[in-house]
Amino acid sequence: MNKKRVSIKDIAELAGVSHPTVSRALRGEGRMSDDTRARILTIAADIGYTPSLIARGLVTQRSHSVGLAVTNFADPFHSEIAQGVEEEAQRRQYSIYLASTTVDPARELEVVRNFQARRVDGLIVSSSRVGGQYAGLLQEIGIPIVLINTHAEGDNMHMVAHDDYGGALNLVQHLVDAGYRRIAFLGNQRGGKAVHERQRAWADALVQAGLPAEMLCFGPNGRFEGGVAGARNLLKLAEETWGSLPDALVCYNDTMAIGAISVLRAQGLGVPDDMAVTGFDDVDVAAYFEPPLTTWRQPRRAMGRAAMTMMLELLDGETNGTHRHVHVMHGELVVRRSA
Amino acid sequence: MNKKRVSIKDIAELAGVSHPTVSRALRGEGRMSDDTRARILTIAADIGYTPSLIARGLVTQRSHSVGLAVTNFADPFHSEIAQGVEEEAQRRQYSIYLASTTVDPARELEVVRNFQARRVDGLIVSSSRVGGQYAGLLQEIGIPIVLINTHAEGDNMHMVAHDDYGGALNLVQHLVDAGYRRIAFLGNQRGGKAVHERQRAWADALVQAGLPAEMLCFGPNGRFEGGVAGARNLLKLAEETWGSLPDALVCYNDTMAIGAISVLRAQGLGVPDDMAVTGFDDVDVAAYFEPPLTTWRQPRRAMGRAAMTMMLELLDGETNGTHRHVHVMHGELVVRRSA
DNA sequence: CTATACTGCGCACACGTGTACGCAAACAAG
DNA sequence: CTTGTTTGCGTACACGTGTGCGCAGTATAG
Numbered sequence: 001m002n003k004k005r006v007s008i009k010d011i012a013e014l015a016g017v018s019h020p021t022v023s024r025a026l027r028g029e030g031r032m033s034d035d036t037r038a039r040i041l042t043i044a045a046d047i048g049y050t051p052s053l054i055a056r057g058l059v060t061q062r063s064h065s066v067g068l069a070v071t072n073f074a075d076p077f078h079s080e081i082a083q084g085v086e087e088e089a090q091r092r093q094y095s096i097y098l099a100s101t102t103v104d105p106a107r108e109l110e111v112v113r114n115f116q117a118r119r120v121d122g123l124i125v126s127s128s129r130v131g132g133q134y135a136g137l138l139q140e141i142g143i144p145i146v147l148i149n150t151h152a153e154g155d156n157m158h159m160v161a162h163d164d165y166g167g168a169l170n171l172v173q174h175l176v177d178a179g180y181r182r183i184a185f186l187g188n189q190r191g192g193k194a195v196h197e198r199q200r201a202w203a204d205a206l207v208q209a210g211l212p213a214e215m216l217c218f219g220p221n222g223r224f225e226g227g228v229a230g231a232r233n234l235l236k237l238a239e240e241t242w243g244s245l246p247d248a249l250v251c252y253n254d255t256m257a258i259g260a261i262s263v264l265r266a267q268g269l270g271v272p273d274d275m276a277v278t279g280f281d282d283v284d285v286a287a288y289f290e291p292p293l294t295t296w297r298q299p300r301r302a303m304g305r306a307a308m309t310m311m312l313e314l315l316d317g318e319t320n321g322t323h324r325h326v327h328v329m330h331g332e333l334v335v336r337r338s339a
Numbered sequence: 340m341n342k343k344r345v346s347i348k349d350i351a352e353l354a355g356v357s358h359p360t361v362s363r364a365l366r367g368e369g370r371m372s373d374d375t376r377a378r379i380l381t382i383a384a385d386i387g388y389t390p391s392l393i394a395r396g397l398v399t400q401r402s403h404s405v406g407l408a409v410t411n412f413a414d415p416f417h418s419e420i421a422q423g424v425e426e427e428a429q430r431r432q433y434s435i436y437l438a439s440t441t442v443d444p445a446r447e448l449e450v451v452r453n454f455q456a457r458r459v460d461g462l463i464v465s466s467s468r469v470g471g472q473y474a475g476l477l478q479e480i481g482i483p484i485v486l487i488n489t490h491a492e493g494d495n496m497h498m499v500a501h502d503d504y505g506g507a508l509n510l511v512q513h514l515v516d517a518g519y520r521r522i523a524f525l526g527n528q529r530g531g532k533a534v535h536e537r538q539r540a541w542a543d544a545l546v547q548a549g550l551p552a553e554m555l556c557f558g559p560n561g562r563f564e565g566g567v568a569g570a571r572n573l574l575k576l577a578e579e580t581w582g583s584l585p586d587a588l589v590c591y592n593d594t595m596a597i598g599a600i601s602v603l604r605a606q607g608l609g610v611p612d613d614m615a616v617t618g619f620d621d622v623d624v625a626a627y628f629e630p631p632l633t634t635w636r637q638p639r640r641a642m643g644r645a646a647m648t649m650m651l652e653l654l655d656g657e658t659n660g661t662h663r664h665v666h667v668m669h670g671e672l673v674v675r676r677s678a
Numbered sequence: 679c680t681a682t683a684c685t686g687c688g689c690a691c692a693c694g695t696g697t698a699c700g701c702a703a704a705c706a707a708g
Numbered sequence: 709c710t711t712g713t714t715t716g717c718g719t720a721c722a723c724g725t726g727t728g729c730g731c732a733g734t735a736t737a738g
Contacts, residue, residue, distance in 0.1 A: 287563070359727075
């Protein structure tokens with residue numbers, strides 16, 4: 001009943017050899033007779049031996065694992081990135097440790113400490129704020145770090161990022177081409193660099209088209225509630241300040257767009273007839289919402305895979321510690337019916 | 340530049356003691372003078388020592404980690420469960436290994452093998468099929484296994500499950516109470532036990548109300564596309580077989596419901612006026628969809644936490660290997676506008 | 679002042695695996 | 709037949725931590 005773990009020593013005893021010989025046989029290294037090797041492999045398979053990666057990691061100083069830190073998995077944006085990371089890791093025989101950091105900065109530190117204790121070979125961090133001392137801590141642990149959609153300077157900091165500016169530029173250009181003239185932007189107060197880039201593109205595209213980039217409002221976060229609050233904000237501003245409603249609204253992301261549309265609809269405003277609305281990301285539901293969302297598709301899963309691929313490159317090539325890797329990825333415009 | 344990892348031996352040397360003394364000092368065990376202990380702790384903090392959980396795991400035979408296997412993270416259902424599992428694990432100083440099994444059975448085996456090699460203390464499996472030989476393999480590795488929304492017999496198999504039958508019963512009862520009489524069910528061909536339970540509840544509720552439980556159709560999977568295909572299927576059956584449209588449709592889950600509604604709308608059918616539609620799960624978007632979905636809220640995050648809590652109980656209490664744990668959780672009816 | 683108990687630590691070993699080195703036997707070359 | 713080379717392993721140690729045991733010194737009891 002109490003199955004004792006089998007080790008290479010057990011195999012060694014059964015095969016009548018020493019345990020280093022077993023180690024070499026299993027890894028296909030060293031010199032030995034074909035007969036011995038075959039015998040060892042047979043025995044290993046018979047008794048159902050599974051190597052202990054933890055013991056191996058102890059001696060090789062490589063755990064073959066990476067830590068993945070994310071603010072919140074329940075967010076479809078992050079979970080798709082995680083899926084991409086995991087797929088690529090699994091393909092290359094790496095395992096990933098999961099940790100959610102929520103919004104608590106103290107928790108981020110704790111998470112990093114724990115990864116460090118687990119001796120992960122690298123760290124992938126998605127959409128964190130990585131501010132101040134946190135970045136300092138990351139420096140000290142001396143392992144490669146790949147940031148996804150986050151910017152930070154540092155010796156072993158590398159990044160995979162999406163071209164938010166280019167994407168938003170395209171999206172706004174599409175609205176301009178479609179004849180919209182009063183184009184507002186709904187931002188996210190908690191968004192960091194991504195918000196800034198998209199907003200900048202919105203302003204630039206309008207200026208370039210000779211249109212005013214003045215109608216700007218914000219929601220408290222990038223979720224549905226954020227879109228709801230943001231849209232209420234917009235309606236108020238339109239009435240009190242702008243004089244009239246915009247004819248198009250560029251939202252920070254799809255989720256906010258959906259929240260915003262629910263408010264517009266409650267006000268009796270039709271989308272896109274009374275106001276066109278665009279999202280960003282192309283989350284799954286975007287295609288099935290009413291109206292189906294015109295948006296910018298961000299290749300989230302591919303970004304996750306790219307981050308892991310970059311990590312593996314960093315772990316394989318030992319010496320290139322000085323060169324900073326940066327991989328910018330591009331999405332595509334998805335025109336549906338909301339704009 | 341090349342920061343060598345610091346170990347308790349380094350601390351021992353600096354403090355002028357042996358490394359076992361350092362080990363005991365850090366863990367607050369053993370007998371030693373307050374002076375020595377304080378000195379060791381100070382030095383450890385000064386040089387930024389982080390214990391190696393992998394070395395510790397090797398000797399204690401406890402990795403303080405559990406494996407989490409899920410078919411696909413991108414699915415909001417699973418990602419919320421994962422979030423719950425992770426939250427509770429983090430609270431209790433456990434780490435979790437992530438692995439997605441996709442739909443490939445060979446991959447499931449590979450994932451389990453890998454967890455085994457990592458010497459995880461336990462395994463949490465969410466919504467797998469766990470069929471045949473796979474269950475056998477799980478038996479052999481001799482560690483506790485907690486299944487979420489999956490049923491399987493076995494020595495160290497335990498489960499956290501949602502009361503699908505009760506939930507669906509409530510939901511259908513709500514429709515009956517609201518006056519609907521021709522109530523159809525849209526199932527998922529890939530759903531396993533969950534589909535079966537919900538469908539059985541649908542049939543039972545109708546029979547109990549003296550209504551016919553005949554209008555049954557299926558989609559190929561539980562996602563948006565599954566709902567789309569299922570609704571097309573329904574329209575065809577209604578025309579060719581049932582004679583007329585049902586006045587209400589109970590869908591396997593929210594995602595399918597959204598897919599189905601998009602088809603109904605394209606046919607000029609209003610929800611709930613021409614046909615009421617219910618979902619299941621209460622995913623985030625359900626409240627913001629048009630019409631907002633009447634559904635059954637499944638406490639996904641709490642289920643994840645419960646699974647991890649159960650796992651910790653199993654790991655703490657050594658001897659109770661014979662008692663099988665089963666934790667059934669209940670959701671709640673959420674009435675919005677779609678039914 | 680001796681017998682006993684307790685304090686504060688070190689020694690030796692264990693966990694499961696990888697690897698540098700060396701040594702005997704077999705083989706090849708002269 | 710000697711000398712060098714290759715083959716096929718074993719020996720010894722390492723990785724970083726935990727733990728049972730024992731031993732010298734000190735405090736306590738009688």
